[in-house]
Amino acid sequence: MPIVVSPPDPSWPEHFARMALQLSSYLASAGVPFITIEHIGSTSIPQLSAKPNIDIVVLVRDRATALLARDALIWQPGPTEYYKCIGDGGIRGRFSMKHQDWSAIPQRSVYIISEDDEQGMLSLRGYRDMRECLKREENADLRRQYDRIKWEMVEQGISDGVEYGQQKNGVVRKILMRMGWTHEDVNQKEALDVRKPGQLVGDDPY
Structure with a gap:
């Protein structure tokens, strides 16, 4: 099916706020502490087109807490609201949680990252810097470039989520470098993504 x-x-943002409240209640019910629940990805950026999927990071202190958070999202929700863990979803440094109510609009993806995981924190740095960069009006040129490449892939009929994500890497590099990243920084971030086109794996919120 072509990418939408x-x-x-x-x-x-309203959908995110509702989802974040729900997630925080699941974690609280299980007694799992967390640092923050953040809206990331294109749906967090005004004036930017996006797949209709809310990307969310749950940041916790350490891996032990990340495991507890993972279990809370599996077992605390009701039978139509639970999450399934797909490991790291092909991007190192996270737990990728897929919401199992496929009728929900918009869909959501939740990524659990711990502060003691350097790979996960590199990804989170990228998500935050990209969000901050593209919200700024002085970076409207990059926002337009990023928007345009998405619609070009829609016109091409791209159906593979991995290909969709990786074809944006060139523009993502420009965005992150405007925020002070070096080429080596971006190379390290890209190396976290071990997904291959055609694989059924997790999303990349970039």
Whole structure:
């Protein structure tokens, strides 16, 4: 099925707020402490088109807490609201959690990252810097480039999620370098992604 991209939707932050409240209640019920629940990816950036999927990071202190958070999202929700863990989903440094209510609109992906995981924190640095960069009006040129490449892939009929993510790498590199990243920094981030086109793996929120 071809990748679906939606025009900017002002309701995306509202959906995130509702989902974050739900996630925090699951974690609290299981007694799992967390540092923050963040909206990342294109749906967190006004004026940017995106796949209709809310990307969320749950940041915790350490790996032991990450394991508890993973289990909480599997066992605390009801039978139609639970999450399934797909390991790291092909991107090192996280637990990738897929919401199992496939009728929900928009869909959501949750990534559990711990502060003691250097790989996960590199990814989180990238998510944060990209969000900050593309929200700034002085970077509207990059926002337009990033938006345009998505619609070009829609026109091409791209159906593979891995290919969709990796074809954006060139623009993502420009964005991160504007935020002070070096080429080596970006290379290290890209090396975390071990997914191959055609594999059924997790999403990349970039």
